[in-house]
Amino acid sequence: xxxxxxxxxxxxxxxxxxxxxxxxxxxxxxxxxxxxxxxxxxxxxxxxxxxxxxxxxxxxxxxxxxxxxxxxxxxxxxxxxxxxxxxxxxxxxxxxxxxxxxxxxxxxxxxxxxxxxxxxxxxxxxxxxxxxxxxxxxxxxxxxxxxxxxxxxxxxxxxxxx
Numbered sequence: 306x307x308x309x310x311x312x313x314x315x316x317x318x319x320x321x322x323x324x325x326x327x328x329x330x331x332x333x334x335x336x337x338x339x340x341x342x343x344x345x346x347x348x349x350x351x352x353x354x355x356x357x358x359x360x361x362x363x364x365x366x367x368x369x370x371x372x373x374x375x376x377x378x379x380x381x382x383x384x385x386x387x388x389x390x391x392x393x394x395x396x397x398x399x400x401x402x403x404x405x406x407x408x409x410x411x412x413x414x415x416x417x418x419x420x421x422x423x424x425x426x427x428x429x430x431x432x433x434x435x436x437x438x439x440x441x442x443x444x445x446x447x448x449x450x451x452x453x454x455x456x457x458x459x460x461x462x463x464x465x466x467x
Contacts, residue, residue: 315411318434320441321388321401324376328401329408329434329441336389336396338404341381347461351454357465358387358398364465365389366458367398373449392446395455408441410434415443 318329344367346356353372357364367387371378384403389396418430429448434441
């Protein structure tokens with residue numbers, strides 16, 4: 306079996322926790338994982354947008370996945386991280402409760418979201434991964450932020466850079 310065939314048959318994920326839910330994103334979308342740092346608030350930003358950070362000279366908008374998914378906001382802990390990801394042409398930081406692991410998941414262990422759990426809020430789900438006795442919510446980063454929201458983040462970033 307070639308390396309390319311292997312990649313088609315499995316996905317490599319960065320797995321993290323948000324409000325006791327285990328979520329994963331494709332590792333190819335993750336630029337880096339950093340400790341929490343001071344976030345500069347931006348006036349009139351959407352509620353789930355924490356603000357912006359300066360990451361080695363680049364201004365990066367930061368969203369709180371707890372807020373985005375409608376979970377209760379909590380104080381940050383020593384485990385809280387910012388996962389810096391590529392969403393389309395944009396770089397965005399996502400605040401998560403903890404990063405758990407990098408995991409290889411066979412394609413056969415991934416199922417599409419069940420129609421039972423589909424709702425307006427679940428449109429960002431790409432599927433559900435099954436590993437041993439755990440279920441991992443696979444996020445579709447392209448759908449976590451709408452085009453309009455990504456436009457707002459770009460304007461926010463440009464304002465912060467000015």
